Amino acid sequence: MVVTYDALPSLEHCLESVAGVATVVVDNGSSDGTVAFVRERFPEVQVVVSSNDGLAAGWNRGVSSTASEYVLILNADAWLLKGALEALVDAAERYPGAAVVAPRLLNPDGSLQRSVRGFPTLWRLATEYLYLRKLAPRSRALNSFYAGGFDHDSEQVVDWVMGSCMLIRRSVFDEVGPFDERYFLFSEEVDWIRRAADRGYTAVFSPTAECVHLGGASHGGRLFRENVRGQLRYLALHGRPGEAERTRRLLRAALVLRGRLHRGERGRQYRDAAAWLGSGDVDQLLTR
Numbered sequence: 001m002v003v004t005y006d007a008l009p010s011l012e013h014c015l016e017s018v019a020g021v022a023t024v025v026v027d028n029g030s031s032d033g034t035v036a037f038v039r040e041r042f043p044e045v046q047v048v049v050s051s052n053d054g055l056a057a058g059w060n061r062g063v064s065s066t067a068s069e070y071v072l073i074l075n076a077d078a079w080l081l082k083g084a085l086e087a088l089v090d091a092a093e094r095y096p097g098a099a100v101v102a103p104r105l106l107n108p109d110g111s112l113q114r115s116v117r118g119f120p121t122l123w124r125l126a127t128e129y130l131y132l133r134k135l136a137p138r139s140r141a142l143n144s145f146y147a148g149g150f151d152h153d154s155e156q157v158v159d160w161v162m163g164s165c166m167l168i169r170r171s172v173f174d175e176v177g178p179f180d181e182r183y184f185l186f187s188e189e190v191d192w193i194r195r196a197a198d199r200g201y202t203a204v205f206s207p208t209a210e211c212v213h214l215g216g217a218s219h220g221g222r223l224f225r226e227n228v229r230g231q232l233r234y235l236a237l238h239g240r241p242g243e244a245e246r247t248r249r250l251l252r253a254a255l256v257l258r259g260r261l262h263r264g265e266r267g268r269q270y271r272d273a274a275a276w277l278g279s280g281d282v283d284q285l286l287t288r
Helices: 008-016 034-041 055-064 084-094 122-129 170-176 188-197 224-238 243-261 264-277 282-286
Strands: 002-004 024-028 046-050 070-074 078-080 098-106 156-158 165-169 202-213
Touching: 002 008, 002 055, 008 034, 008 078, 024 034, 024 055, 034 046, 046 055, 055 070, 055 188, 070 078, 070 084, 070 170, 084 098, 084 165, 084 202, 098 170, 098 188, 122 243, 165 170, 170 188, 188 202, 188 224, 224 243, 224 264, 224 282, 243 264, 243 282
Parallel strands: 002 024, 024 046, 098 202
Antiparallel strands: 070 165, 078 202, 098 165, 156 202
């Protein structure tokens, strides 16, 4: 299942990688000719045309259009390498308590794309936004959000994985419920995996399966504020009492500092996000 929004340049490679497998493409209001392209180039693919209500909503529409035991969620800017789907299903069979199984992600040049994460907390986000993790990139204490020191060559149970490519167990989806559509883009996968974990299920990283991911191709890095919003929403729902508000204050201070250190578009994104974080408390920001 693939959700797409103006990601036509990479979509053909994505769909070619799952040829022969029943596939659903949910188009979230693309304006680049995606629907016509898929119907002409991949007539066997089911196309669901939708308004752009966010990635979580698109995933829910895609999953509801399937009836298989497992559902592969694949970004439009990602594609499986040979044997990856079979390896994911094999891992899911060997880990019957896994809600999600994810592959090793690679950059287009073949280098590793780190995709394993620790569940967000105030401290873990502080190590990222204040650049503390750069002091010791492989330290677990300073890099637990990005799973510092994680061995990407071994199959392991992990906190959560990036949703660029993940195989979900349909029975768990039916039990846990759909992805939370209050997330527009970013953090919808960690929220769902956390809800599954609260019910005793796990997430598994399996390096025998590999997937290439362009990374940010479909949004071009334009939604930095939405990433911050997703992290705050996660902590409001799953964190300790008051943790989301304390995190808002910390992130605002960190992004003010980043906005002074960086110039150009990157600095502008940080300053814009800092201004947004300073425009209300966390409850106000999450209801706008």
